[in-house]
Amino acid sequence: MRGSARFFFRRPLAIRTDIPLISFTFDDFPRSALQTGGAMLKHYALGGTYYASLGLMGRRAPTGTMFIPEDLNALLEQGHELGCHTFGHCHAWDTKPDAFENSIIENQQALRKLCPGVSFRTFSYPIGVPRARTKQRAARHFSCCRGGGQTFNAGTADLNYLAAYFLEKSRDDPQTVKNLIDQNRRARGWLIFATHDISGDPTPWGCSPHFFENILQYAVGSGARILPVAQALEVLRTPSFVVSSS
Numbered sequence: 444m445r446g447s448a449r450f451f452f453r454r455p456l457a458i459r460t461d462i463p464l465i466s467f468t469f470d471d472f473p474r475s476a477l478q479t480g481g482a483m484l485k486h487y488a489l490g491g492t493y494y495a496s497l498g499l500m501g502r503r504a505p506t507g508t509m510f511i512p513e514d515l516n517a518l519l520e521q522g523h524e525l526g527c528h529t530f531g532h533c534h535a536w537d538t539k540p541d542a543f544e545n546s547i548i549e550n551q552q553a554l555r556k557l558c559p560g561v562s563f564r565t566f567s568y569p570i571g572v573p574r575a576r577t578k579q580r581a582a583r584h585f586s587c588c589r590g591g592g593q594t595f596n597a598g599t600a601d602l603n604y605l606a607a608y609f610l611e612k613s614r615d616d617p618q619t620v621k622n623l624i625d626q627n628r629r630a631r632g633w634l635i636f637a638t639h640d641i642s643g644d645p646t647p648w649g650c651s652p653h654f655f656e657n658i659l660q661y662a663v664g665s666g667a668r669i670l671p672v673a674q675a676l677e678v679l680r681t682p683s684f685v686v687s688s689s
């Protein structure tokens with residue numbers, strides 16, 4: 444049963460933060476996510492997380508024209524995070540857990556060749572919901588793994604299956620996304636956005652620069668702390684300093 448993966452091999456983390464958190468993430472990733480989306484983030488001195496399948500590098504995929512090797516160093520120099528999305532863009536449900544883990548390892552090895560000294564710290568599951576055993580395998584390699592679910596993380600989150608909100612699903616309805624930013628602020632949660640290409644003529648899995656800018660501006664104005672996934676997790680893991688009045 445697909446829904447069951449949510450309940451097994453959990454790595455719970457209590458989301459406790461005075462300042463709500465937002466992360467912007469891009470899967471696969473299309474060049475436009477860095478060239479257009481990344482430039483917009485940089486304009487606000489912010490970083491995003493790019494979940495790369497190195498097996499897609501230089502290719503055309505349903506989500507657009509993929510990144511090329513030079514993009515990886517540019518991305519890191521600009522302060523973004525490079526995350527893992529398996530080498531072969533393996534379907535999280537249809538792929539056997541062994542093969543799925545092998546593709547994680549293959550992606551890490553490919554990265555070591557392209558960017559010596561760089562390693563992936565976080566992960567996003569391609570296409571579907573992961574199997575329970577796949578969650579268990581992925582957990583060995585990353586500080587956290589992101590799925591979908593169209594919501595934010597509050598209360599107790601599962602680091603092996605963090606919730607994310609795919610922006611393209613509301614690309615004709617920015618108000619819904621703004622309401623979610625407000626809900627996350629009130630809950631003092633961690634809202635992770637995800638999408639693919641950012642282009643004037645987006646694929647069904649991407650959104651326009653105008654929409655992305657609109658959401659980014661609103662997120663910045665909401666007072667949330669906007670950080671790449673690995674850094675947001677560090678913030679959540681750092682106990683806040685309590686000043687004693689006595």
Ligand SMILES: [Zn+2]
Binds near residue numbers: 470471528
């Ligand atoms: Zn993907």
